[in-house]
Amino acid sequence: MKKVQVIPPDDYPQMVSKSDAAKMARALRSPETAARGAQVIQQAGQRLRLAVHDYVRELESAAGNLPLVFEKAHELRGFAETAGLRATGRIAAGLCRYFDDMEKLGATPDKAVVALHVSAIARAAHAKDEAGRMSDAVVKELAALVAHKLAETKAALAG
Amino acid sequence: MPGPAFETLRVLVVEDNQHMRSLLRSLLNSIGIREIHEAANGTAALDILREKPCDLVLSDLSMKPMDGIDFTRDVRQSPRSANPFLPVIMVTGHTERHKVEAARDAGVTEFIAKPVTAQNLFTRIAEIVERPRAFVRCESYFGPDRRRKAQEDYAGPWRRHGDQHDLQVP
Numbered sequence: 001m002k003k004v005q006v007i008p009p010d011d012y013p014q015m016v017s018k019s020d021a022a023k024m025a026r027a028l029r030s031p032e033t034a035a036r037g038a039q040v041i042q043q044a045g046q047r048l049r050l051a052v053h054d055y056v057r058e059l060e061s062a063a064g065n066l067p068l069v070f071e072k073a074h075e076l077r078g079f080a081e082t083a084g085l086r087a088t089g090r091i092a093a094g095l096c097r098y099f100d101d102m103e104k105l106g107a108t109p110d111k112a113v114v115a116l117h118v119s120a121i122a123r124a125a126h127a128k129d130e131a132g133r134m135s136d137a138v139v140k141e142l143a144a145l146v147a148h149k150l151a152e153t154k155a156a157l158a159g
Numbered sequence: 160m161p162g163p164a165f166e167t168l169r170v171l172v173v174e175d176n177q178h179m180r181s182l183l184r185s186l187l188n189s190i191g192i193r194e195i196h197e198a199a200n201g202t203a204a205l206d207i208l209r210e211k212p213c214d215l216v217l218s219d220l221s222m223k224p225m226d227g228i229d230f231t232r233d234v235r236q237s238p239r240s241a242n243p244f245l246p247v248i249m250v251t252g253h254t255e256r257h258k259v260e261a262a263r264d265a266g267v268t269e270f271i272a273k274p275v276t277a278q279n280l281f282t283r284i285a286e287i288v289e290r291p292r293a294f295v296r297c298e299s300y301f302g303p304d305r306r307r308k309a310q311e312d313y314a315g316p317w318r319r320h321g322d323q324h325d326l327q328v329p
Contacts, residue, residue, distance in 0.1 A: 006304070009291035012244045015214040016288055020164040025289035027165075028281040033190060037277020040185045051178040074221065078252030078273030079179060089274060093252075100255050 041082060048083035056125045059118055069114055070099045076121065087124040087135030091117060091142060098146045107153050117142060165191035172197050173204040173218040173230065183217055186277055201230030208241055220251035220262060228265045235266035235301050244294060246287045250275060266302025
């Protein structure tokens with residue numbers, strides 16, 4: 001029999017008392033609190049976008065260095081959308097997924113596919129209509145390209 | 160302002176991206192939390208925890224030299240840990256299954272996938288405050304109970320010491 005000790009919440013120190021917990025949870029779930037938080041993110045938007053542009057420059061400079069490209073793309077994936085650059089974040093997320101999927105297959109990412117993503121990220125991050133239809137189309141096209149390349153790689157590995 | 164109880168909370172933000180750190184600090188400030196410490200990686204975070212007790216940690220996953228998974232494991236398992244029950248919310252862009260499972264197995268309390276929204280963050284904090292999880296200690300794990308919900312229709316094997324005797328797997 002595996003010995004497992006279960007320690008209930010009452011048996012270890014909690015971050016707040018029970019009487020405060022319900023009040024705090026209510027406050028945290030209130031629409032007013034969410035709105036105030038959303039405003040904080042919106043107010044930080046311009047500063048965050050400048051930071052995204054810095055990361056994009058670093059991403060472009062990393063060309064050819066795949067581990068560094070992945071690192072920078074990963075930063076953008078987690079950060080661009082919070083900065084209000086939705087398409088930039090989605091393209092970066094697509095690139096990260098491509099890296100992950102290729103790693104799972106034990107294959108090296110195709111440099112041309114990576115370069116296309118990097119170029120699309122740079123264009124999207126500076127586009128006036130960042131989240132517009134054109135960006136959506138680019139996201140879809142790149143996703144289709146990645147799906148095709150993954151299928152090609154799988155077939156090559158199987159054959 | 161959500162209330163005075165927030166003013167007594169001490170939070171540690173562990174994140175290598177200074178812009179993200181600053182944003183998380185501002186979000187925590189917006190709910191009235193005043194005492195916020197910052198670290199750029201797991202090693203620096205452990206140093207801070209040894210000096211300053213905290214009630215909650217928000218941690219990124221991918222950092223150097225120590226990432227959020229090793230940091231969480233140290234908080235839970237190190238004999239030098241000031242509080243092995245410390246709630247840890249992992250805030251990360253790494254949503255691949257193996258990374259999420261590694262974070263869970265290290266003892267992370269909650270998980271937030273980036274991009275961060277205020278509502279996501281506040282809801283996770285509310286979960287921890289309102290429904291603190293039992294902790295489990297066994298040979299290979301110490302951390303919050305990974306079974307988040309009671310599954311009355313669960314048909315698999317029962318392995319825990321406290322599970323129903325007639326269902327236990329020897």
